[in-house]
Amino acid sequence: MRKKTKSSFQDIKADILEKIKTGLWSPGDTIPGEEKLAESYGCSRVTVNRALRELAETGFVERRRKSGTRVSEKTVRDARLQIPIVREEIEAKGAKYQFVLLDKTEIQATDKVRRLLGVSENAPVLHVRCLHLADGRPYQYENRWINLEKVPAARDQTFEAISPNEWLIRKEPFSNAEHTFSAALADEETAKLLEIEVGDALFVVERRTWQDDASITAVELKFPGASYKMTSRG
Protein backbone atom coordinates (compact mmCIF):
# COMPACT_ATOMS: atom_id res chain seq x y z
CA MET A 1 0.00 0.00 0.00
CA ARG A 2 1.30 3.36 -0.98
CA LYS A 3 1.39 6.56 0.94
CA LYS A 4 -0.83 8.97 -0.85
CA THR A 5 1.11 12.00 0.31
CA LYS A 6 1.64 14.31 -2.63
CA SER A 7 5.37 14.71 -3.20
CA SER A 8 7.33 16.78 -5.61
CA PHE A 9 10.99 16.17 -6.32
CA GLN A 10 11.74 19.23 -4.23
CA ASP A 11 10.06 17.80 -1.17
CA ILE A 12 11.90 14.55 -1.65
CA LYS A 13 15.16 16.39 -2.08
CA ALA A 14 14.54 18.36 1.10
CA ASP A 15 13.55 15.25 2.99
CA ILE A 16 16.65 13.35 1.97
CA LEU A 17 18.83 16.35 2.76
CA GLU A 18 17.22 16.48 6.17
CA LYS A 19 18.04 12.83 6.78
CA ILE A 20 21.64 13.55 5.85
CA LYS A 21 21.93 16.70 7.92
CA THR A 22 20.50 15.16 11.04
CA GLY A 23 22.89 12.28 10.65
CA LEU A 24 20.17 9.69 10.15
CA TRP A 25 22.12 8.86 7.01
CA SER A 26 25.81 9.49 7.66
CA PRO A 27 28.67 10.06 5.24
CA GLY A 28 29.59 6.78 3.60
CA ASP A 29 26.17 5.19 4.09
CA THR A 30 24.43 3.72 1.10
CA ILE A 31 20.90 5.00 0.89
CA PRO A 32 17.95 3.01 -0.51
CA GLY A 33 17.67 2.57 -4.28
CA GLU A 34 15.46 4.71 -6.45
CA GLU A 35 12.79 2.05 -6.72
CA LYS A 36 12.46 1.66 -2.98
CA LEU A 37 12.42 5.38 -2.36
CA ALA A 38 9.83 5.86 -5.08
CA GLU A 39 7.60 3.37 -3.34
CA SER A 40 8.05 4.88 0.09
CA TYR A 41 7.42 8.39 -1.20
CA GLY A 42 4.53 7.16 -3.28
CA CYS A 43 5.83 8.64 -6.49
CA SER A 44 7.42 7.48 -9.70
CA ARG A 45 11.08 6.55 -9.96
CA VAL A 46 11.82 9.47 -12.29
CA THR A 47 10.85 11.91 -9.58
CA VAL A 48 13.18 10.32 -7.07
CA ASN A 49 15.84 10.22 -9.76
CA ARG A 50 15.66 13.94 -10.23
CA ALA A 51 15.89 14.65 -6.53
CA LEU A 52 18.93 12.41 -6.19
CA ARG A 53 20.53 13.74 -9.36
CA GLU A 54 20.36 17.28 -8.04
CA LEU A 55 21.73 16.24 -4.68
CA ALA A 56 24.60 14.59 -6.53
CA GLU A 57 25.24 17.77 -8.54
CA THR A 58 25.45 19.75 -5.32
CA GLY A 59 27.84 17.15 -3.95
CA PHE A 60 25.78 15.80 -1.08
CA VAL A 61 25.61 12.28 -2.47
CA GLU A 62 27.62 10.23 -4.92
CA ARG A 63 25.97 7.86 -7.30
CA ARG A 64 27.23 4.85 -9.15
CA ARG A 65 25.43 2.30 -11.20
CA LYS A 66 25.05 -1.04 -9.62
CA SER A 67 26.51 0.01 -6.28
CA GLY A 68 23.93 2.67 -5.58
CA THR A 69 23.85 6.09 -3.95
CA ARG A 70 26.01 7.05 -1.01
CA VAL A 71 26.19 10.06 1.25
CA SER A 72 29.39 11.95 0.36
CA GLU A 73 32.35 12.20 2.65
CA LYS A 74 32.37 15.88 1.94
CA THR A 75 35.70 17.51 2.58
CA VAL A 76 36.45 20.24 0.08
CA ARG A 77 34.00 23.05 -0.11
CA ASP A 78 32.73 24.50 -3.31
CA ALA A 79 32.19 28.20 -3.39
CA ARG A 80 30.64 30.12 -6.19
CA LEU A 81 32.56 33.22 -7.05
CA GLN A 82 31.22 35.96 -9.23
CA ILE A 83 33.85 37.86 -11.09
CA PRO A 84 32.31 41.19 -11.93
CA ILE A 85 33.16 43.49 -14.78
CA VAL A 86 35.11 46.42 -13.35
CA ARG A 87 32.73 49.00 -14.67
CA GLU A 88 29.71 47.27 -13.12
CA GLU A 89 31.58 46.76 -9.89
CA ILE A 90 32.37 50.45 -9.65
CA GLU A 91 28.94 51.61 -10.71
CA ALA A 92 27.35 49.25 -8.21
CA LYS A 93 29.13 51.23 -5.52
CA GLY A 94 27.54 54.37 -6.83
CA ALA A 95 30.82 55.73 -8.11
CA LYS A 96 31.56 57.17 -11.51
CA TYR A 97 33.48 54.84 -13.78
CA GLN A 98 36.21 55.96 -16.15
CA PHE A 99 39.08 54.23 -17.76
CA VAL A 100 42.30 55.37 -19.30
CA LEU A 101 44.22 53.57 -22.00
CA LEU A 102 47.87 53.77 -21.01
CA ASP A 103 49.34 52.06 -24.04
CA LYS A 104 48.66 49.53 -26.74
CA THR A 105 51.51 47.86 -28.55
CA GLU A 106 51.80 44.97 -30.93
CA ILE A 107 54.61 42.74 -29.76
CA GLN A 108 56.00 39.34 -30.47
CA ALA A 109 55.35 36.87 -27.73
CA THR A 110 58.04 36.86 -25.09
CA ASP A 111 58.65 33.78 -22.99
CA LYS A 112 56.38 34.98 -20.21
CA VAL A 113 53.59 35.81 -22.62
CA ARG A 114 54.01 32.57 -24.50
CA ARG A 115 53.57 30.68 -21.28
CA LEU A 116 50.51 32.70 -20.36
CA LEU A 117 48.81 32.48 -23.71
CA GLY A 118 50.20 29.17 -24.87
CA VAL A 119 51.05 30.57 -28.27
CA SER A 120 54.00 29.72 -30.47
CA GLU A 121 57.19 31.69 -30.71
CA ASN A 122 56.94 35.04 -32.47
CA ALA A 123 53.16 34.87 -32.50
CA PRO A 124 51.61 38.33 -32.80
CA VAL A 125 50.30 39.59 -29.49
CA LEU A 126 48.68 42.85 -28.52
CA HIS A 127 49.85 44.27 -25.22
CA VAL A 128 47.40 46.69 -23.63
CA ARG A 129 47.69 48.48 -20.33
CA CYS A 130 44.96 50.55 -18.79
CA LEU A 131 43.76 52.06 -15.60
CA HIS A 132 40.23 51.95 -14.26
CA LEU A 133 39.03 54.79 -12.10
CA ALA A 134 36.25 55.15 -9.55
CA ASP A 135 35.20 58.74 -8.99
CA GLY A 136 38.42 59.79 -10.62
CA ARG A 137 40.62 57.76 -8.31
CA PRO A 138 42.67 54.76 -9.45
CA TYR A 139 40.82 51.55 -8.77
CA GLN A 140 42.42 48.86 -10.87
CA TYR A 141 45.51 48.56 -13.00
CA GLU A 142 45.07 46.22 -15.95
CA ASN A 143 47.88 44.60 -17.85
CA ARG A 144 46.61 42.56 -20.77
CA TRP A 145 47.85 40.42 -23.64
CA ILE A 146 45.58 39.51 -26.51
CA ASN A 147 46.26 36.66 -28.90
CA LEU A 148 46.06 38.36 -32.31
CA GLU A 149 46.00 35.06 -34.16
CA LYS A 150 42.68 34.34 -32.54
CA VAL A 151 41.33 37.89 -32.31
CA PRO A 152 42.91 39.87 -35.16
CA ALA A 153 40.16 42.49 -34.97
CA ALA A 154 41.70 43.75 -31.73
CA ARG A 155 44.44 45.35 -33.80
CA ASP A 156 41.98 47.91 -35.19
CA GLN A 157 40.31 48.68 -31.92
CA THR A 158 41.30 51.94 -30.28
CA PHE A 159 39.96 50.92 -26.84
CA GLU A 160 39.07 54.51 -26.17
CA ALA A 161 35.33 54.23 -25.96
CA ILE A 162 35.20 50.69 -24.67
CA SER A 163 37.61 48.85 -22.42
CA PRO A 164 39.44 45.78 -23.74
CA ASN A 165 37.59 43.57 -21.31
CA GLU A 166 34.14 44.60 -22.37
CA TRP A 167 35.09 44.58 -26.01
CA LEU A 168 36.38 41.03 -25.72
CA ILE A 169 33.35 39.84 -23.80
CA ARG A 170 31.13 41.22 -26.50
CA LYS A 171 33.23 39.64 -29.21
CA GLU A 172 33.86 36.26 -27.61
CA PRO A 173 31.06 35.96 -25.10
CA PHE A 174 31.38 32.29 -24.32
CA SER A 175 34.78 31.25 -23.25
CA ASN A 176 36.42 29.41 -20.42
CA ALA A 177 38.48 31.16 -17.85
CA GLU A 178 40.99 30.39 -15.15
CA HIS A 179 41.39 32.81 -12.29
CA THR A 180 44.29 32.99 -9.91
CA PHE A 181 44.30 35.18 -6.82
CA SER A 182 47.32 36.25 -4.89
CA ALA A 183 48.85 39.05 -2.90
CA ALA A 184 51.90 41.12 -3.83
CA LEU A 185 53.68 44.33 -3.01
CA ALA A 186 53.45 47.41 -5.17
CA ASP A 187 56.51 48.15 -7.26
CA GLU A 188 57.39 51.69 -8.23
CA GLU A 189 55.41 51.79 -11.47
CA THR A 190 52.28 50.23 -10.03
CA ALA A 191 52.42 52.44 -6.96
CA LYS A 192 52.60 55.53 -9.11
CA LEU A 193 49.68 54.48 -11.27
CA LEU A 194 47.44 53.46 -8.39
CA GLU A 195 48.55 56.44 -6.31
CA ILE A 196 49.70 54.33 -3.43
CA GLU A 197 53.09 53.83 -1.79
CA VAL A 198 55.78 51.48 -2.98
CA GLY A 199 55.51 48.35 -0.83
CA ASP A 200 51.78 48.69 -0.20
CA ALA A 201 49.72 45.53 -0.49
CA LEU A 202 48.20 44.58 -3.84
CA PHE A 203 45.44 42.12 -4.50
CA VAL A 204 46.27 40.45 -7.79
CA VAL A 205 43.90 38.60 -10.09
CA GLU A 206 45.27 36.79 -13.11
CA ARG A 207 42.79 35.57 -15.66
CA ARG A 208 43.42 33.41 -18.67
CA THR A 209 40.63 33.03 -21.16
CA TRP A 210 40.34 30.55 -23.97
CA GLN A 211 37.88 29.01 -26.35
CA ASP A 212 38.21 25.52 -27.78
CA ASP A 213 41.75 25.18 -26.43
CA ALA A 214 42.87 28.35 -28.17
CA SER A 215 43.97 31.13 -25.93
CA ILE A 216 42.18 34.44 -26.36
CA THR A 217 43.62 36.70 -23.74
CA ALA A 218 45.54 36.79 -20.48
CA VAL A 219 45.23 39.62 -18.03
CA GLU A 220 46.75 40.72 -14.76
CA LEU A 221 44.59 42.95 -12.57
CA LYS A 222 46.04 44.78 -9.61
CA PHE A 223 43.98 46.41 -6.87
CA PRO A 224 45.16 48.39 -3.88
CA GLY A 225 45.02 45.62 -1.27
CA ALA A 226 44.08 47.82 1.62
CA SER A 227 40.71 48.59 0.13
CA TYR A 228 39.80 45.70 -2.11
CA LYS A 229 37.88 42.61 -1.09
CA MET A 230 36.35 39.85 -3.11
CA THR A 231 33.52 37.92 -1.56
CA SER A 232 31.71 34.70 -2.31
CA ARG A 233 28.73 33.16 -0.62
CA GLY A 234 27.61 29.58 -0.69
Place this chain on the structure above:
Amino acid sequence: MRKKTKSSFQDIKADILEKIKTGLWSPGDTIPGEEKLAESYGCSRVTVNRALRELAETGFVERRRKSGTRVSEKTVRDARLQIPIVREEIEAKGAKYQFVLLDKTEIQATDKVRRLLGVSENAPVLHVRCLHLADGRPYQYENRWINLEKVPAARDQTFEAISPNEWLIRKEPFSNAEHTFSAALADEETAKLLEIEVGDALFVVERRTWQDDASITAVELKFPGASYKMTSRG
Protein backbone atom coordinates in the same frame (compact mmCIF):
# COMPACT_ATOMS: atom_id res chain seq x y z
CA MET B 1 7.72 15.26 -41.00
CA ARG B 2 10.18 14.51 -38.26
CA LYS B 3 13.88 14.05 -38.41
CA LYS B 4 14.61 10.56 -37.28
CA THR B 5 18.01 11.44 -35.90
CA LYS B 6 18.43 9.88 -32.49
CA SER B 7 18.98 12.62 -29.93
CA SER B 8 19.81 12.63 -26.31
CA PHE B 9 19.35 15.70 -24.13
CA GLN B 10 23.10 16.09 -24.18
CA ASP B 11 23.24 16.31 -27.94
CA ILE B 12 20.43 18.82 -27.88
CA LYS B 13 22.17 20.81 -25.19
CA ALA B 14 25.37 20.81 -27.22
CA ASP B 15 23.54 21.77 -30.38
CA ILE B 16 21.77 24.69 -28.78
CA LEU B 17 24.99 25.83 -27.12
CA GLU B 18 26.63 25.71 -30.53
CA LYS B 19 23.91 27.91 -31.99
CA ILE B 20 24.51 30.38 -29.18
CA LYS B 21 28.27 30.31 -29.42
CA THR B 22 28.35 30.82 -33.16
CA GLY B 23 25.98 33.71 -32.76
CA LEU B 24 23.19 32.12 -34.74
CA TRP B 25 21.13 32.86 -31.66
CA SER B 26 22.44 36.05 -30.05
CA PRO B 27 22.03 37.38 -26.52
CA GLY B 28 18.52 38.67 -26.05
CA ASP B 29 16.99 36.47 -28.76
CA THR B 30 14.03 34.33 -27.88
CA ILE B 31 14.61 30.78 -29.01
CA PRO B 32 11.87 28.40 -30.17
CA GLY B 33 9.56 26.87 -27.57
CA GLU B 34 10.02 23.40 -26.16
CA GLU B 35 7.30 21.93 -28.32
CA LYS B 36 8.81 23.22 -31.54
CA LEU B 37 12.30 22.16 -30.59
CA ALA B 38 11.03 18.73 -29.61
CA GLU B 39 9.49 18.35 -33.04
CA SER B 40 12.57 19.53 -34.88
CA TYR B 41 14.85 17.29 -32.86
CA GLY B 42 12.44 14.42 -33.17
CA CYS B 43 12.23 13.80 -29.46
CA SER B 44 9.81 14.33 -26.63
CA ARG B 45 9.30 17.66 -24.96
CA VAL B 46 10.70 16.42 -21.64
CA THR B 47 14.04 15.78 -23.30
CA VAL B 48 14.22 19.30 -24.68
CA ASN B 49 13.11 20.57 -21.31
CA ARG B 50 16.02 18.92 -19.59
CA ALA B 51 18.53 20.31 -22.07
CA LEU B 52 17.15 23.82 -21.65
CA ARG B 53 16.87 23.53 -17.91
CA GLU B 54 20.54 22.65 -17.65
CA LEU B 55 21.50 25.49 -19.95
CA ALA B 56 19.52 27.80 -17.71
CA GLU B 57 21.30 26.48 -14.62
CA THR B 58 24.64 27.22 -16.23
CA GLY B 59 23.39 30.66 -17.09
CA PHE B 60 23.42 30.48 -20.87
CA VAL B 61 19.70 31.03 -21.23
CA GLU B 62 16.94 32.53 -19.14
CA ARG B 63 13.51 31.02 -19.02
CA ARG B 64 10.15 32.43 -18.14
CA ARG B 65 6.71 30.99 -18.45
CA LYS B 66 4.58 32.45 -21.11
CA SER B 67 7.36 34.58 -22.56
CA GLY B 68 9.69 31.72 -23.38
CA THR B 69 13.44 31.10 -23.36
CA ARG B 70 16.01 33.75 -24.19
CA VAL B 71 19.74 33.73 -24.68
CA SER B 72 21.31 35.46 -21.69
CA GLU B 73 23.00 38.82 -21.88
CA LYS B 74 25.78 37.29 -19.90
CA THR B 75 28.00 39.79 -18.18
CA VAL B 76 29.17 38.51 -14.85
CA ARG B 77 30.98 35.26 -14.88
CA ASP B 78 30.47 32.52 -12.38
CA ALA B 79 33.55 30.70 -11.30
CA ARG B 80 33.64 27.70 -9.10
CA LEU B 81 36.19 27.96 -6.40
CA GLN B 82 37.29 25.01 -4.36
CA ILE B 83 38.37 25.91 -0.88
CA PRO B 84 40.56 23.06 0.27
CA ILE B 85 41.25 21.95 3.79
CA VAL B 86 44.76 23.09 4.72
CA ARG B 87 45.94 19.63 5.53
CA GLU B 88 44.77 18.22 2.21
CA GLU B 89 46.22 21.19 0.37
CA ILE B 90 49.62 20.63 1.93
CA GLU B 91 49.56 16.88 1.53
CA ALA B 92 48.54 17.27 -2.11
CA LYS B 93 51.84 19.05 -2.63
CA GLY B 94 53.64 16.07 -1.20
CA ALA B 95 54.66 17.94 1.92
CA LYS B 96 54.33 16.82 5.50
CA TYR B 97 51.49 18.47 7.38
CA GLN B 98 51.70 19.58 10.98
CA PHE B 99 49.85 22.09 13.03
CA VAL B 100 50.57 23.89 16.25
CA LEU B 101 47.97 25.21 18.65
CA LEU B 102 49.18 28.64 19.73
CA ASP B 103 46.45 29.40 22.21
CA LYS B 104 42.84 28.76 23.08
CA THR B 105 40.96 31.16 25.29
CA GLU B 106 37.35 31.60 26.23
CA ILE B 107 36.45 35.23 25.85
CA GLN B 108 33.40 37.41 25.83
CA ALA B 109 32.54 38.72 22.40
CA THR B 110 34.25 41.99 21.65
CA ASP B 111 32.76 44.38 19.15
CA LYS B 112 34.80 42.99 16.27
CA VAL B 113 33.89 39.43 17.14
CA ARG B 114 30.25 40.29 17.66
CA ARG B 115 30.16 41.75 14.21
CA LEU B 116 31.87 38.72 12.69
CA LEU B 117 29.77 36.13 14.43
CA GLY B 118 26.59 38.10 14.79
CA VAL B 119 26.23 37.10 18.43
CA SER B 120 24.88 39.16 21.29
CA GLU B 121 26.93 41.12 23.77
CA ASN B 122 28.91 39.05 26.28
CA ALA B 123 28.16 35.86 24.39
CA PRO B 124 30.73 33.16 25.14
CA VAL B 125 33.23 32.77 22.36
CA LEU B 126 36.25 30.53 21.99
CA HIS B 127 39.27 32.22 20.50
CA VAL B 128 41.76 29.83 18.94
CA ARG B 129 44.96 30.62 17.13
CA CYS B 130 47.07 28.08 15.36
CA LEU B 131 49.77 27.66 12.80
CA HIS B 132 49.78 25.16 9.96
CA LEU B 133 53.12 23.88 8.74
CA ALA B 134 54.25 22.30 5.49
CA ASP B 135 57.44 20.27 5.87
CA GLY B 136 58.02 22.08 9.13
CA ARG B 137 57.76 25.55 7.63
CA PRO B 138 54.96 27.99 8.42
CA TYR B 139 52.26 27.80 5.80
CA GLN B 140 49.15 29.40 7.23
CA TYR B 141 48.30 31.38 10.32
CA GLU B 142 44.79 30.77 11.57
CA ASN B 143 42.90 33.09 13.85
CA ARG B 144 39.52 31.65 14.77
CA TRP B 145 36.46 32.46 16.84
CA ILE B 146 33.92 29.80 17.67
CA ASN B 147 30.40 30.55 18.84
CA LEU B 148 30.13 28.55 22.07
CA GLU B 149 26.41 29.03 22.28
CA LYS B 150 26.09 27.02 19.10
CA VAL B 151 29.03 24.65 19.57
CA PRO B 152 29.56 24.25 23.32
CA ALA B 153 31.48 21.02 22.79
CA ALA B 154 34.39 23.06 21.46
CA ARG B 155 35.16 24.09 25.04
CA ASP B 156 36.29 20.57 25.87
CA GLN B 157 38.31 20.01 22.76
CA THR B 158 42.06 20.28 23.17
CA PHE B 159 42.66 20.75 19.42
CA GLU B 160 45.92 18.94 19.77
CA ALA B 161 45.22 15.89 17.67
CA ILE B 162 42.81 17.52 15.26
CA SER B 163 42.72 21.09 14.00
CA PRO B 164 39.72 23.28 14.79
CA ASN B 165 38.75 23.38 11.15
CA GLU B 166 38.59 19.64 10.68
CA TRP B 167 36.91 19.14 14.01
CA LEU B 168 34.21 21.65 13.11
CA ILE B 169 33.70 20.16 9.68
CA ARG B 170 33.19 16.78 11.23
CA LYS B 171 30.83 18.19 13.81
CA GLU B 172 28.83 20.53 11.59
CA PRO B 173 29.36 19.13 8.11
CA PHE B 174 26.62 21.00 6.33
CA SER B 175 26.80 24.69 6.77
CA ASN B 176 26.89 27.79 4.64
CA ALA B 177 29.98 29.86 4.26
CA GLU B 178 31.03 33.29 3.10
CA HIS B 179 34.58 33.79 1.92
CA THR B 180 36.34 37.08 1.52
CA PHE B 181 39.72 37.43 -0.11
CA SER B 182 42.06 40.33 0.26
CA ALA B 183 45.69 41.36 0.47
CA ALA B 184 47.45 42.88 3.46
CA LEU B 185 50.88 43.53 4.87
CA ALA B 186 52.44 41.44 7.59
CA ASP B 187 52.52 43.05 11.02
CA GLU B 188 55.20 42.14 13.51
CA GLU B 189 53.38 39.25 15.15
CA THR B 190 52.27 37.65 11.90
CA ALA B 191 55.69 38.08 10.35
CA LYS B 192 57.31 36.35 13.28
CA LEU B 193 54.90 33.44 13.19
CA LEU B 194 55.08 32.93 9.44
CA GLU B 195 58.82 33.54 9.43
CA ILE B 196 58.63 36.35 6.92
CA GLU B 197 59.53 40.03 7.10
CA VAL B 198 57.36 42.76 8.50
CA GLY B 199 55.71 44.43 5.52
CA ASP B 200 55.73 41.34 3.31
CA ALA B 201 52.55 40.63 1.37
CA LEU B 202 49.86 38.46 2.92
CA PHE B 203 46.98 36.73 1.18
CA VAL B 204 44.07 36.86 3.56
CA VAL B 205 41.00 34.65 3.54
CA GLU B 206 38.16 35.37 5.91
CA ARG B 207 35.48 32.77 6.27
CA ARG B 208 32.24 32.99 8.17
CA THR B 209 30.26 29.82 8.62
CA TRP B 210 26.71 29.46 9.80
CA GLN B 211 23.84 27.05 9.92
CA ASP B 212 20.21 28.06 9.90
CA ASP B 213 21.10 31.73 10.44
CA ALA B 214 23.13 30.89 13.52
CA SER B 215 26.79 31.65 13.31
CA ILE B 216 29.13 28.78 14.01
CA THR B 217 32.59 30.14 13.46
CA ALA B 218 34.57 32.94 11.87
CA VAL B 219 38.16 32.55 10.83
CA GLU B 220 40.93 34.64 9.41
CA LEU B 221 43.58 32.77 7.43
CA LYS B 222 46.84 34.42 6.49
CA PHE B 223 49.26 33.06 3.92
CA PRO B 224 52.61 34.45 2.88
CA GLY B 225 51.49 36.27 -0.25
CA ALA B 226 54.66 35.76 -2.17
CA SER B 227 54.09 32.04 -2.42
CA TYR B 228 50.37 31.49 -2.15
CA LYS B 229 47.94 31.33 -5.04
CA MET B 230 44.35 30.27 -5.23
CA THR B 231 43.05 29.12 -8.56
CA SER B 232 39.63 28.48 -10.05
CA ARG B 233 38.70 27.09 -13.42
CA GLY B 234 35.45 27.41 -15.25
Place this chain on the structure above:
DNA sequence: GAGTGGTCTAGACCACCTG
Protein backbone atom coordinates in the same frame (compact mmCIF):
# COMPACT_ATOMS: atom_id res chain seq x y z
C1' DG C 1 -7.54 33.98 -21.15
C1' DA C 2 -4.04 31.74 -23.34
C1' DG C 3 0.63 30.38 -24.10
C1' DT C 4 4.75 28.82 -22.17
C1' DG C 5 7.58 26.40 -19.05
C1' DG C 6 7.48 23.07 -14.72
C1' DT C 7 6.52 18.78 -13.24
C1' DC C 8 4.56 14.11 -12.81
C1' DT C 9 3.52 9.24 -14.28
C1' DA C 10 4.09 4.43 -15.98
C1' DG C 11 6.55 1.73 -18.57
C1' DA C 12 10.53 0.77 -21.14
C1' DC C 13 15.24 0.03 -22.66
C1' DC C 14 20.06 0.95 -22.08
C1' DA C 15 24.76 1.37 -19.90
C1' DC C 16 27.63 0.73 -16.51
C1' DC C 17 29.61 -1.50 -12.71
C1' DT C 18 30.48 -4.99 -9.41
C1' DG C 19 30.40 -9.55 -7.60
Place this chain on the structure above:
DNA sequence: AGGTGGTCTAGACCACTCA
Protein backbone atom coordinates in the same frame (compact mmCIF):
# COMPACT_ATOMS: atom_id res chain seq x y z
C1' DA D 1 24.93 -11.96 -14.96
C1' DG D 2 22.33 -9.09 -12.61
C1' DG D 3 21.33 -4.90 -10.15
C1' DT D 4 21.42 -0.06 -10.18
C1' DG D 5 21.27 4.36 -12.06
C1' DG D 6 20.55 7.06 -16.71
C1' DT D 7 17.53 8.31 -19.99
C1' DC D 8 13.56 8.40 -23.16
C1' DT D 9 8.53 8.62 -24.39
C1' DA D 10 3.63 10.13 -24.62
C1' DG D 11 0.30 12.17 -22.43
C1' DA D 12 -1.33 14.92 -18.77
C1' DC D 13 -2.15 18.66 -15.52
C1' DC D 14 -0.50 22.68 -13.19
C1' DA D 15 1.43 27.47 -12.45
C1' DC D 16 3.02 31.41 -13.79
C1' DT D 17 2.84 35.57 -16.44
C1' DC D 18 1.83 38.43 -20.14
C1' DA D 19 -1.50 40.84 -22.94
